[in-house]
Amino acid sequence: MQGNSSTGSRSTVRPATGRLGILTPGLGAVATTFMAGVESIRRGLSKPIGSLTQMATIRLGKRTDKRAPLIRDFVPLANLQDLVFGAWDPIPDDAYTAAKKAGVLEDKDLEPIADFLRGIKPMPAVFENRYVTRINGTNVKQGKTKRDLAEQLRHDIREFKSKHSLDRVVCVWCASTETYIKPGPQHATLEQFEKAMERNDDAIAPSMLYAWACIMEGVPFANGAPNLAVDTPALIELALDRGVPISGKDFKTGQTWMKTVIAPGLKARMLGLAGWYSTNILGNRDGEVLDDPASFKTKEESKLSVLHTILQPEVYPELYDKFSHVVRINYYPPRGDNKEGWDNIDIVGWMGYPMQIKVNFLCRDSILAAPIVLDLALFSDFAQRADMKGIQEWLSFYYKSPMAASGLQAEHDLFIQQTKLKNTLRHLMGEEQITHLGLEYYAS
Ligand SMILES: NC(=O)c1ccc[n+]([C@@H]2O[C@H](COP(=O)([O-])OP(=O)(O)OC[C@H]3O[C@@H](n4cnc5c(N)ncnc54)[C@H](O)[C@@H]3O)[C@@H](O)[C@H]2O)c1
Secondary structure, three states, rough: OOOOOOOOOOOOOOOOOEEEEEEEEEEHHHHHHHEEEEEEEOOOOOOOOOOOHHHHHEEEHHHHOEEOOEEHHOOOOHHHHEEEEEEOOOOOOOOHHHHHHHOOHHHHHHHHHHHHHHHHEEEOOOOOOOOOOOOOOEEOOOOOOOHHHHHHHHHHHHHHHHHOOOOOOEEEEOOOOOOOOOOOOOOOOOOHHHHHHOOOOOOOOOHHHHHHHHHHHHEEEEEEEOOOOOOOOOHHHHHEEEEOOOOOOOOOOHHHHHHHHHHEEEOOOOOEEEEEEEEEEEEEEEHHHHHHHHHHHHHHHHHHHHHHHHHOOOHHHHOOOOOOOEEEEEOHHHOOOOOEEEEEEEEEEEHHHHEEEEEEEEEHHHHHHHHHHHHHHHHHHHHHHOOOOEEEEHHHHHOOOOOOOOOOOOOHHHHHHHHHHHHHHHHHHHOOOOOOHHHHOOOO
């Protein structure tokens, strides 16, 4: 779809009328921090810091036009007051108890909204220890086949929608990182995928069942973890058939976000890289799950791909051939959600002289992830109302391992991703693209 006026007033994106349901598989640190934050903002107790949909502006037209509305005033996004939350989790804790256990938010922020959070109770999850070994849950669905389980998820979505009189629903995966699964023939086509669900094939993980169920129900699916979930040819095919936007994988928060800021800077100045060593300590449940080598492998794959695609060693072998890239995650309970990351970057300058950059980042994982969940939910819903379907590459801004069309290398550079995101909004609203050429300001 495409708007065609220079003012955007004739855009054909459908308005965000009525209520939007946001479902999260996983009601842990990220999901509860997100939900608590939205409620707190709705009550005027907090500010939506870190969220583009709430705080960022977008320039329209020439610099001299001085038109830079807030994104949320430019594109029709669901209003925070119209959001309704639901979740699935194998652990039966309501959102208040889960948030207390996660230890991200302090009592001063949780107590005023305790009743609201207690009202969010997780639906029984599709869960198997084979895919997430460090969690033991009792709130789990039973079914003969994986297809039965996925049908139960579809039923949950319909019930959630009718119970809360929702107009639309979106889903953001906020559950644990599953063990590494290599894409295989079971994921190649929809037909093979559905047969594999029916014979309980191990290659079909719970996240894929959620993704299948959502797409079947016309619910956009955004994947915040590095496991495949919706990133298979079978489910991409289904999303295209059903006209559903999908995106992933793995929220781009702490160290990887920093990498996608620094690496483009090195490349822009043609400075070389000899090595990049990243390590961190983290003590939340996510850290515990990632302590299992099989789950860590999924995460590692996601974190490692970033530098190569940004630096393009095949184009710049003198600068980036064979740099060493090491990523470590260390589970260290005393730190809880307050991660500490260290990066040592060995760079190379003029005449081959070595230099070093050290980054010591004391971040809060869920505080960085929560606004990403909000933006992905609102933009995925917007994309659907704009008749966008399949992979939403413009949302790669939010991901460590962005999904891209087959044969296309994903874009990792944060600033290219940001331009792509804003230009997509301009395009959908019938505004001119901004090329930053700027010659018109100097024409005689
Ligand atoms: N916080 C960040 O900065 C960040 C960045 C990138 C990715 N992520 C990913 O986001 C996800 C959530 O992180 P978190 O810190 O909230 O973790 P968490 O452990 O606090 O919460 C995850 C929740 O998912 C539940 N769960 C596990 N399998 C499930 C299933 N099959 N269905 C439904 N629920 C299931 C667990 O019981 C748990 O409550 C993780 O996969 C993490 O790797 C987080």
